[in-house]
Amino acid sequence: MKNCISPNPNSKLRSKTKSSKENVPPLSSPSVATAKILSSVAKMKTPLPVPPRPLSSKSSNPLKRKVIMECVHENSVPESPSVTTTKTISSVGKRKCPLPPVPPPSSNFSCNSKGKVIMESVPRFSDSGVQVIVRIRPPNVDADDEIVVEKVSEESLSVLDQTFTFDYVADTSSSQKDVYQLIGAPFVENCLEGFNSSIFTYGQTASGKTYTMWGHSNALLEYNPSGAQHGLAPRVFEQLFSRMSEEEAKQADKQLKYRCRCSFLEIYNEQITDLLDPSQRNLMIREDVKAGVYVENLTEHGVCTMNDVRLLLIKGLANRRTGATNMNAESSRSHCLFTCTVESRYKGISEGLSSCKTSRINLVDLAGSEKQKLTGAAGERLKESGNINRSLSQLGNVINILADVSQTGKQRHIPYRDSRLTFLLQESLGGNARLAMICAISPVQSCKTETVSTLRFAQRAKAIKNKATVNEVTQGDVKVLQEMIHQLKDELLRAKANPAAAGTNGGYTTSSKARRSLSILKMSLNYPLTLPHVDDDGDVEMEIDGESVEKLCTEVENHINEREASESSQGKAFSSSDPITARVNKLMEEADVNMEVCSKAVEKVLAGAIRREMALEEFCAKQTAEISKLDLLVQQYKGERDVLVAEVQHVRNQLGYYVESSSSPLPS
Numbered sequence: 226m227k228n229c230i231s232p233n234p235n236s237k238l239r240s241k242t243k244s245s246k247e248n249v250p251p252l253s254s255p256s257v258a259t260a261k262i263l264s265s266v267a268k269m270k271t272p273l274p275v276p277p278r279p280l281s282s283k284s285s286n287p288l289k290r291k292v293i294m295e296c297v298h299e300n301s302v303p304e305s306p307s308v309t310t311t312k313t314i315s316s317v318g319k320r321k322c323p324l325p326p327v328p329p330p331s332s333n334f335s336c337n338s339k340g341k342v343i344m345e346s347v348p349r350f351s352d353s354g355v356q357v358i359v360r361i362r363p364p365n366v367d368a369d370d371e372i373v374v375e376k377v378s379e380e381s382l383s384v385l386d387q388t389f390t391f392d393y394v395a396d397t398s399s400s401q402k403d404v405y406q407l408i409g410a411p412f413v414e415n416c417l418e419g420f421n422s423s424i425f426t427y428g429q430t431a432s433g434k435t436y437t438m439w440g441h442s443n444a445l446l447e448y449n450p451s452g453a454q455h456g457l458a459p460r461v462f463e464q465l466f467s468r469m470s471e472e473e474a475k476q477a478d479k480q481l482k483y484r485c486r487c488s489f490l491e492i493y494n495e496q497i498t499d500l501l502d503p504s505q506r507n508l509m510i511r512e513d514v515k516a517g518v519y520v521e522n523l524t525e526h527g528v529c530t531m532n533d534v535r536l537l538l539i540k541g542l543a544n545r546r547t548g549a550t551n552m553n554a555e556s557s558r559s560h561c562l563f564t565c566t567v568e569s570r571y572k573g574i575s576e577g578l579s580s581c582k583t584s585r586i587n588l589v590d591l592a593g594s595e596k597q598k599l600t601g602a603a604g605e606r607l608k609e610s611g612n613i614n615r616s617l618s619q620l621g622n623v624i625n626i627l628a629d630v631s632q633t634g635k636q637r638h639i640p641y642r643d644s645r646l647t648f649l650l651q652e653s654l655g656g657n658a659r660l661a662m663i664c665a666i667s668p669v670q671s672c673k674t675e676t677v678s679t680l681r682f683a684q685r686a687k688a689i690k691n692k693a694t695v696n697e698v699t700q701g702d703v704k705v706l707q708e709m710i711h712q713l714k715d716e717l718l719r720a721k722a723n724p725a726a727a728g729t730n731g732g733y734t735t736s737s738k739a740r741r742s743l744s745i746l747k748m749s750l751n752y753p754l755t756l757p758h759v760d761d762d763g764d765v766e767m768e769i770d771g772e773s774v775e776k777l778c779t780e781v782e783n784h785i786n787e788r789e790a791s792e793s794s795q796g797k798a799f800s801s802s803d804p805i806t807a808r809v810n811k812l813m814e815e816a817d818v819n820m821e822v823c824s825k826a827v828e829k830v831l832a833g834a835i836r837r838e839m840a841l842e843e844f845c846a847k848q849t850a851e852i853s854k855l856d857l858l859v860q861q862y863k864g865e866r867d868v869l870v871a872e873v874q875h876v877r878n879q880l881g882y883y884v885e886s887s888s889s890p891l892p893s
């Protein structure tokens with residue numbers, strides 16, 4: 226794979242030292258503070274341990290991301306977390322009403338001796354339905370709050386007396402790995418098959434969306450992507466790169482090659498910022514028939530390894546806007562979208578055709594809905610909160626309408642353009658993508674209203690029907706196709722010059738060969754006859770006269786068909802006891818048929834040319850006659866003119882004589 230991101234030699238590790246993170250402007254250049262932190266990081270002997278299952282406290286959240294680096298040199302990333310933090314890490318607290326693990330009934334899942342869910346096989350996304358998983362986060366350690374949410378089966382949960390059913394319910398005992406296996410593993414397979422695939426995390430503020438999507442704040446600093454705290458994204462890319470290498474090796478005969486490129490953006494207060502180049506703000510969404518919906522001037526980075534992606538994630542997440550609220554000390558104040566476009570190229574089913582599959586992976590971490598009363602948002606936070614809630618409600622509206630369209634079959638206008646979020650995500654919402662949604666909820670009484678509202682949203686999302694298709698384009702290899710056309714033309718010429726010798730010496734010696742070439746040529750007529758400039762292999766865009774190739778194909782094929790049909794009806798199969806002789810005879814017969822067909826085609830072409838030549842000769846003769854006539858007329862005219870000139874001269878002479886003799890002047 227090519228076009229890897231190049232490591233930035235100036236990159237440095239950046240650590241957050243404030244106890245509660247304010248809405249920081251996007252980072253773009255290393256600061257003095259960064260250098261200080263770097264040196265203190267370098268002095269650290271033992272990396273900070275990442276605790277299992279950390280819980281946030283209500284007033285301060287020590288664990289959320291954004292203790293992050295600005296731009297990291299590939300080789301400078303430590304193998305384990307080595308970032309300073311001023312906060313303490315809370316240990317797992319006791320739950321007020323511990324929920325018993327419910328053994329899952331489906332064959333996809335089983336429980337280990339500790340009652341933990343283990344996936345036995347990779348579930349598949351459906352082509353159209355949206356996969357909805359609800360994840361219940363553990364309650365805060367110091368929260369004196371009643372637990373009101375209970376998982377009642379693998380697919381359902383209750384909130385007091387209300388029951389909700391989804392594709393799967395991951396309770397507080399579910400690990401990051403469990404969630405990956407439910408959603409991430411099938412997601413990777415989708416992508417390799419050529420489907421656009423999107424995962425959204427949705428839910429109230431502090432419900433665990435960011436934790437689920439990207440993992441624990443320090444986890445990305447670890448190289449090991451399957452570490453306990455890693456979120457979906459690093460696990461997905463680890464698996465994706467491993468599967469791509471596997472497939473490339475398996476399909477080496479088809480010259481299968483993958484290429485990936487990534488972008489990362491956020492929508493903050495309805496403005497789009499490039500998280501990989503934060504100087505690019507207020508970017509515009511454009512729509513194009515060919516490219517679909519895209520963000521103008523958004524940077525894309527080629528990636529070849531999981532580590533390349535990890536560095537982009539670290540950089541992008543460091544630039545994402547966050548702010549402290551009463552519910553989450555490091556609350557995400559923007560929606561963010563990480564996109565990876567995966568392109569696979571391989572030689573197609575026939576020589577001369579190549580295929581290209583393109584699929585997009587969209588990882589969308591939405592900002593959390595929030596109630597001002599609970600978050601205590603004021604000032605800038607309040608403005609952000611208003612924008613977040615507004616765009617989430619527009620998302621909800623689009624989802625309601627899509628659900629309605631899917632359920633009733635009635636066509637309705639989908640207001641994708643009401644917000645940047647829905648406009649940008651329209652492919653994932655009811656379009657050409659497989660979609661999975663992780664709805665994060667908190668199990669406590671104080672969040673009950675928001676939890677029920679999230680679950681209702683999840684139910685409506687479940688009703689949406691997407692139209693996912695494999696994005697594959699087959700293209701003709703111009704060089705090979707041209708070679709075939711040349712061979713067929715040569716064959717025709719040889720057949721005309723010497724029918725007995727044609728079919729040998731590099732031509733098409735069997736009808737099967739000719740048929741194969743013809744079928745490739747015919748297939749190529751149904752596909753673009755140009756090859757985009759992929760590698761520097763000298764291919765340039767060029768055109769082939771499709772109409773004449775098609776004619777030639779049809780003619781030759783008809784003849785071969787007729788011939789074969791008549792042979793089989795007469796029982797003219799291989800009758801010889803010697804299979805090689807029989808095969809040779811058969812091939813020679815086929816070559817004869819081929820030549821006969823070629824000769825006929827040449828004759829037809831020549832007859833047409835002769836007809837045209839004769840018509841032209843006739844026309845020329847007519848023209849020549851006309852010209853002779855005109856010549857004659859010209860000669861005639863010249864003669865008459867000479868006579869007239871002579872007469873005039875004569876008259877003039879006579880008049881001169883008269884004037885001289887009478888001495889009287891004449892009028893001139």
Ligand SMILES: Nc1ncnc2c1ncn2[C@@H]1O[C@H](COP(=O)(O)OP(=O)(O)OP(=O)(O)O)[C@@H](O)[C@H]1O
Nearest residue numbers: 279281362430431432433434435436553556557593
């Ligand atoms: N399943 C979980 N297990 C352990 N800790 C969790 C879990 N879910 C969330 N947390 C912790 O809860 C805190 C809040 O989670 P997170 O920041 O992911 O919420 P969020 O939904 O993204 O919030 P916001 O919308 O405000 O950005 C974090 O400290 C996170 O580590």
